[in-house]
Amino acid sequence: MAFEQQQEESISQINITPFVDVMLVLLVIFMVTAPILQQGVHVDLPEVASGPLEGSDEQLVVSVTRDGKVLLNDSPVKVEELSQKLRTILHLRPDRAVYLRADKNIAYGRVVEVMAAVRDAGVRKLGMVTEPLETQQ
Secondary structure (H helix, E strand, C coil): CCCCCCCCCCCCCCCCHHHHHHHHHHHHHHHHHCHHHCCCCCCCCCEECCCCCCCCCCCEEEEECCCCCEEECCEECCHHHHHHHHHHHCCCCCCCCEEEEECCCCCHHHHHHHHHHHHHCCCCCEEECCEECCCCC
């Protein structure tokens, strides 16, 4: 009777429950790992009232940490070797800019020593990296 005439109908709806589960897991993973992905060495930069500079290619950054260590793009380097390494890097593009990140609590003499090593390498453009000035309201 009615039971014999049942036809198998295919379900044309997509089950999205597994998709939602996967997306929620990925969201949690990205939320946990995003703060960890901050790159670079911690340097307490001075604050000034100026805008950001535009940059299109990979930047050369020389950092001076609070304890006086010098790093070239997150790789430790001695001040005596800094000029030679920069000279080698800038051999093909001598017009490339170098940016200096120095901790605001470091001795001025150490910063000048690093700047002299950068200039000795033949760098024509030396930029100083700072933090934007926080306005007190």
